[in-house]
Amino acid sequence: MRQASPDDLPALRALARDALVHDPDAPAIVDLLWHAAAGGCRIVAETADTAEPADPAVVGFALGSLRPARDGQPATGHVDLLVVPAGHRGRGVGRALLAEVERRLIAAGAARLRIRGNPPTHAWPGIDIRYTPAACLAESAGYERLLDANNMVVDLAAAERDGFLATDADVRRLADLGVEVRRGEPADEEALRTWIEAEFGGSWAQECSTALRNEPPTLHVAVRDGAFLGFAAHGVQRVPVFGPMGTDGAARGLGIGAVLLRRCLADQHEAGVAVAEIGWVGPVRFYSRAVGARLGRVFWTFEKAVGA
Known part of the structure; x- marks a missing residue:
């Protein structure tokens, strides 16, 4: 795991384009949520299982944002985007990314965590249920469901x-x-x-x-x-x-x-x-x-x- 840099964006857009099959504008979503992410909450996962171990491949990434405390609501950390390509699922990459973005959001002051749109910059109200592995990951990581949302x-x-x-x-x-x-x-x-x-x-x-x-x-x-x-x-x-x-x-x-x-x-x-x-x-x-x-x-x- 490491902090992502702007140099990673082409790879992240490509991963999102392949993984977010229900969102044709996936590369633009990456850019949108990248700019809204909290400092330190742009994370990539890499593997050295390549022909060139010195040149690790990005196998997933996560972006998180922080909503300050206001109107009686506590500071809230939002997991805005977590992408793991199909070929690397089932290996613990998604769970590790989620745990790391949670840790960083809490370190930034989050008193609760949500997987839910964080206005004014959000791509979705939550997890599209067709992205079933993402919903399963959230539930297995101890998240409780709130109200459903519809488009x-x-x-x-x-x-x-x-x-x-x-x-x-x-x-x-x-x-x-x-x-x-x-x-x-x-x-x-x-x-x-x-x-x-x-x-x-x-x-x-x-x-x-x-x-x-x-x-x-x-x-x-x-x-x-x-x-x-x-x-x-x-x-x-x-x-x-x-x-x-x-x-x-x-x-x-x-x-x-x-x-x-x-x-x-x-x-x-x-x-x-x-x-x-x-x-x-x-x-x-x-x-x-x-x-x-x-x-x-x-x-x-x-x-x-x-x-x-």
């Missing part, structure tokens, strides 16, 4: 064919009510963050700042009399993923959320995304009715007490 998917070609991405009529309807729907602008950032933090809390303000810095901004807003009523973003962590989205409580029922959602999906369709993924879904019925979304990936989330 939904939208076939964007079908959504366009069925008229789900058309928004002109609704934009005009909202304009008649004094509500302007438009793409977000970098100049919106300060006021938008202030409103989101007051209305929703959590990490959404940070995620929206990221979306506003994309070119063009991957965020749409609804505004009335200079006040924000709603927002929706996409491509914050991963290009195919939609979210977060929120509507002011006093403005719900006007159809603002559906319009903002459809405008984001239209962006993704125009950018060449074939299937959009709505991450960490709450209101399943809303997304199903608004854009024909269907339930997709299921994730198990896990937690472990320090010292367990």
Whole structure:
């Protein structure tokens, strides 16, 4: 085991590309989580079982991040990514990597450990259950399951064919009510963050700042009399993923959320995304009715007490 360096990234991307068979953007996921990792929590496992013992091969890696204590919650260490290629599984590599990233997270101050998305920078809500060896490793290492999480998917070609991405009529309807729907602008950032933090809390303000810095901004807003009523973003962590989205409580029922959602999906369709993924879904019925979304990936989330 050793600390990874940026020179390892090409090898780590290649390992992820081969192992994360349900994630076509696996190399980009490595880059995303690499930059979010806590100091000392980028770990590679090597073996000298090669033709050149002096040139060991990377046979797995792990990335972990730390969420500081806040809002009454303890500092939390997140195991964000652990990859062992199929040919090296069953040899204790994954267990050793997990134990090492746990040790380093605890040394960095973690009072509990989780395998669960760590907003604002996360690739998944937990372990996709199709990655069965990862779920088995977590359970064998003493992690307890929390609530399951779900993503939904939208076939964007079908959504366009069925008229789900058309928004002109609704934009005009909202304009008649004094509500302007438009793409977000970098100049919106300060006021938008202030409103989101007051209305929703959590990490959404940070995620929206990221979306506003994309070119063009991957965020749409609804505004009335200079006040924000709603927002929706996409491509914050991963290009195919939609979210977060929120509507002011006093403005719900006007159809603002559906319009903002459809405008984001239209962006993704125009950018060449074939299937959009709505991450960490709450209101399943809303997304199903608004854009024909269907339930997709299921994730198990896990937690472990320090010292367990």
